[in-house]
Amino acid sequence: METGNQPEPVDLIDSNAASEVVAQAIESVNSFRSADNAVSSHPEVLLVGEGGCLDSMEMVTLVLAVERRILEITGRAISLLDGEDFESQLAAFHTPSSLANLIVEKCRC
């Protein structure tokens, strides 16, 4: 078996595009929140964890909206919620910024 140079990983989506996907997903969540309770898509706003603004239904809706949007854009199915202990993954969902980083990482091949 040939053991030559490994190919460089390729990002299917860059961090700007990933942030845009997260912002769109936040808009999906905002569509069922009252206008005065809308979630900001600022990169550092706390989404989950202590002080987070999303409840579990909103969090799942947000994450799955991201997964579907990534599939549309890249043709690649990614799994952000993979059934592992959610608490241990929490840091990756803390903010729009951390979620965008997770997207870029999952879309790397």
Add this chain to the structure above:
Amino acid sequence: MLTCVLVISDFNADLVTRYLNANQSLPLCSATTAAYGQVMQTLSESSGKDATAFIWTRAESVIPEYLKLLERKALRDDRLFAEVSAFAATIRRFAANCELVLVASWVPSQAGRGLGILEWTRQGQASCLARMNLMLADAVATAPNVFLLDSQRWVESAQHPRDAKYWFATKCPFTEVVCRAAASDVKAALRGVGGMARKLIVLDLDNTLWGGIVGEEGWEALRIGGHDLFGEAYVDFQRALKALSRHGIAIAAVSKNDEGVALEVFDKHPAMILRRSDLCAWRINWRDKAQNILDLSSELNLGLESMVFIDDDPAERGRVRDALPEVLVPEWPKDPSRFGETLRELDCFDRPTTTVEDLARTRMYVEQRERNHSLTQASSLEDWLPSLGIRVDVEPIGKENIKRSIQLINKTNQMNLSTRRMTEPRFIDWLNEQPDRGALTLSVADRFGDLGLTGFISWQRTGTDLEVVDFVLSCRAMGRQVENLMVHLAVEAAREEKLRSVICRLLLTARNLPCRDFWRSSGFSECEPNTFIWDASQPYPRPSFISANRIFSARSLLDPVLSQKLR
């Protein structure tokens, strides 16, 4: 005022509840979710009093025989339909205590091919669900306050309607886009039942109804029909408009053009679907369109909140939105091939019933225009009124006229004493609660045409008085002393019963000032603010120029036998 909505589902329908509460379109809702997964318990135990309920179930959850089909077990049609019938009966019983019940039709809750080429055989899921939905629709149609909503449309509105992962994580089989579409349909239904449906489309002409600018190109050069992508699109849009007009939505034109030049298109272009006779009114001139719409509102005696304005020009749309916020101005696509579908997607025309009056709306507005013209020719109002040859047909409330009566009560604002909004069952309950309650309808016609059922009055005996509860007259018939005839009827009913007085309590709103003005000039005494009283020992004069074709004995108006007709 918030409309209370109870969302009942076997799955987690909390998103629908959230969308209903977040949606700021009228009526504003206070929605709650019933106990998760306890549909039959909720329907069987909940009183539902005065509430609106939205029931959205998965067929496999409430129809056990259908679950067998999904599991590819042998299915028995007779059991399946017995279960659907029993479910419908449960909904009807529940609805008897509700204001309004909306039921989502069944769609597959999971994506899949089913039996493939056998899907439309009797054992196929598609065939089975279609038959179940038809049966459910027929079975609930017997309840006047239950309506089936087409959930297939909600599914079609989403690129990803279902997401198995979402189901496993949240126990909601449909994605948020589907839930949002469901909530929008519930809101549209609430508006329709509440009499908030739009009645008039005000149309721009150039590049909206046809392609091109008639003033520059002439009617022969316009793009309508023919072997032309956009020409066909304009025909399609006109067909959609024509279909709405047949359903009681009137059409008016507002255009910056020379009137004669623009109307020539309606009269001469062979591909036009809409003709001049399809327009109930128009303002074709070079004035501000917002002002023209206000003029139309005045001419047709129709509130701005009943109007939709369609224009291809975003600047004109913005102007009308700013100047007349009550008018619905939908965003309009640039591409004419999208016009028809955009119109068909508008949810502002939903109504629970279509009455004879709805179907004749355009004709009635044309007659109103002729009537108004005759007023300008008359020397005075006193001369004009007798010249109209007004005829009124007075009928007690009954099965034949209750739907239109409820529609009238719910839609009328200006000449409406109490502005109480009711569903048909709620009104029947009210009528039957006490034996001495009565209600009359008035259908009005004159030499210009038939105005239809435009008047409604109800009353109850309170001690030695007769209290007028509803006093409703469509704006189409206002100002012709039909109001005075209605008062005459109430006073006569009181006199025959030897009652002491007739009392009328006005519940003042921002929009029924014309009603207050009428009562203040009616001859009744205003014993306290907005409460009017008449000494029933004195007759109330009947307008001499109105011929009433059929007036029931006033005594019979308080006869409980009449209200029994509606039991």
